[in-house]
Amino acid sequence: MPKLAEKSQAGQKGTPDWPALTLESLIYAALLGGAAFIRFYALGRWPLLEGEARQALSAWRFLHGGAPPSAAVPLLFDSATLSFFLFGAGDAAARLVPAALGTAVVLLPLALRRRLGTWGALAATLMLAFSPTLVFYSRTLAGTIPGLAGLGALLLAVEYAELGQGRKARLVGAAGLAVALTSSPWVYTALLAGLALYGLALLARRRADRWADWGTLTGKVAALLRERRAWLGLGLGVALLSTAVLMRLGGLQATADLLAAWLGQLVPGSGGRSFGYPLAVLLFYETGTLTLGVAGLAVELRRRSLWAAFLGLWAGLVLVQATVSGARDGELVAQAILPLALLGGLAVEALVAWLRPAQPLWVGGSLAVFSVLVGFWWLQLTAYFNPAAVALLGSYLQAVWFLCLATPLVIAMAGAVLWRWVGRSETIWALSLLGLGVAGCLLVRNSVSLNHVYARDPREPLVVAPTSVDVRDMVSFLETWSVREALDQHALTIAASPDLEPLVPWYLRDFSALRLSSAPEDMAEAEALVTTGAVEGLETSGYASTTYRLRTVCDAPFADSYSAFGWWLLRVGGGAVRPETCRLWVRP
Incomplete structure (x- = not known):
């Protein structure tokens, strides 16, 4: 295997594993640039949604001498107020902080490269950079992205704690949790996952059923939680963010109301939609991330990784809560994207480690065969599901439907033939490259469609009652x-x-x-x-x-x-x- 795929050893040095100035660094720079472009480009093109307008109007009225609002989400109020003060009120200015934090979240896998591996960190970065759901909420004045950024900072704080950098862990952890608690009610699901996993791990420990990283991980985290300075920093951060640096004392109640909003979503059917709707939204936009995330969780649970178990429990609780509530918007579902992307990175890293050397020429030939068949299948599907084409096909419609059903069987037969005649390694390489390539293309395509072409079309499942231009x-x-x-x-x-x-x-x-x-x-x-x-x-x-x-x-x-x-x-x-x-x- 190429050296790029080797597991890093930076943990032995006590520092995060940052890549040197290599091709890998250029790829990260390109992904970060792409993530920033898709988030910031034409940020004010579409009118504010009703929820965005409510937060923005509260900040604007406050800046123009109005009374401090009691119901505005603290961090959103702070960010909109600061943006309006610096750049003037406007749709784009209202969304600046979520867009910046959404871009910063993309770098989290790089900071966790020691855990994810080289290829895993790159794959997770790609999924976060072009996730349709995360890009949508990065371009929206909502608490989803600030909450995820705060939780990402918590993961980074745990990483620093494991590496023995207690001071950095306290600062990053306190700041991240303060941002999370003042921006979104859904962060409590991740905190609940951490508490639940801690209880399960204690039970496993009593049964002499230790997990691989139990001692190191829980020991460092427990030491961090015993730090009085960390709790003081957290309290100070929450107080300052909630009150807009003491300019809005009622913001403390607004922060407490976020917990009440989270508890309200535990009521079955409180979101007003069918129980299967949130999962359908996730499948609609994040099929590749969901598939890789489930695969990564399965692989890491076999290795008894406590860290991966936390990510899986976090994503699972989010999806269960979203399903029970039947939420119409995707804010709760979006909370599952971060853990699923990190688990997906672990799946890609495991796949690269599992692949055996193969002949590049035969891999390319097999990939060409599979690509032609998949392209043909896509064309048949577009013909069958396009109303304009259906009207032209007439009596040939049944033949097209037959081709839609038969082409996957032909692809499977081609795979079996290539497996037998060309070789197992070459076929697996070709299928892996094809699958990852298709998943990446669909990710970018869905992200551009949702956020730049049909961002205010209510037929998009993630868009709720969009404001008309x-x-x-x-x-x-x-x-x-x-x-x-x-x-x-x-x-x-x-x-x-x-x-x-x-x-x-x-x-x-x-x-x-x-x-x-x-x-x-x-x-x-x-x-x-x-x-x-x-x-x-x-x-x-x-x-x-x-x-x-x-x-x-x-x-x-x-x-x-x-x-x-x-x-x-x-x-x-x-x-x-x-x-x-x-x-x-x-x-x-």
Whole structure:
């Protein structure tokens, strides 16, 4: 095997295993650059979702003299406030900190290279860099990515503790846990996994059933937990982040509310969807990561790795909680991506170590055969699941369906023939390269489709009631109308229905005379009105109206298997979409 695949020995030196300036370093640099590009490119292109607008509006009002909000998520409030102070309020500025933290999470496998191995760390970095789910939440003002970044810092702190670097472990661990506890309720699932595994390991120890890294891992972690300075640092970090450096004392209650939100998700059916919906979302976007993660867990459990058992328990508890709650959004499911990617890296490392030397020429030939067959299969699937092609095929549709079913059998037969005539090693190499290549291509394809092409299409299962770009058109019209009426872009007196908060107040924030009211006297004085529907008497009072889409909704993204697979394959079909609108009234 190439030297690149050898297990590192940096743990013997007491330092993380950082690669030298080699081809491997260039690959990491390319992956980091790709991760940053896909997260930061056109960050403000799409309007804020309703949850994003709520957090952003709270920060903007606070900066403009409003009362400190009581319900805003502490870390999101802090990050939006800081971004608005430095760069001005805007959709892109609101998302800067999640995008930066999402890029930083990509480097976690590099810091854990001693555990993952060379190839495993590279594979895990690739999965985290282009994960459709993680990229989506990196481009969203939500607590998912900050929470994962904090938990990643905890894993790094454990690594430092094992290497005997107690001071770094305390600093990184306290900072990471403070960020996690003030950003997302779902971090408690990972903490629960750690406690559960500790109990299971104690039980195994009493039965003289030691795990490979039990003594070293638990001993160092226990020593870290006994450090009073670590707990003091954690308390200080939580207090400062919760209160926005003592500017928002009510943020301590908001941090406590995150625990209540997590407990609420333990109620069966609390998410309002079927129990299988969250797992279907994970399979839709993260098939390769899920498959490799399960394989890595199976391999490492046979080796009795306590660290891998924690990752598996973490991912398992997340998926169980998501399934029980039936959550519509993917925030909870996204928490499983990090442990699954790390386990997937372990699977790739084990695969590379298991592969035997092979003849490159025969590997290339076998790979070409498999690639042609898989490409042919893909074309048949696209024809069968494309409604436009189905209309043209007519009576040939059954033949195409037969080819869709028969091609996997042909691929299996080709594998058996190559195994027998060419050789076992060459065939396994070809299948491994093909599988990893297809998984990587699908990962990048799904990530680009979700985050840059169809980011506000409600037929995407991860997108919940996306805000329509029509909202920005409404703002442009009002600015133009204000210039016409008052020679100032933001001089209009506008009254908006309270139930349009937070989206309409966020996008009309620059209109200083904006009021949230449905009282008749306020409407009578306003030069423009924004309502959720028709209002009796306005048309006879001299107002003219037009309708704008506020958001679009797809109630059943997985309406049936045919439309769901067609959307995954070609982004055609999908569930039925309905608009939610608002009406703008002005006096001509």
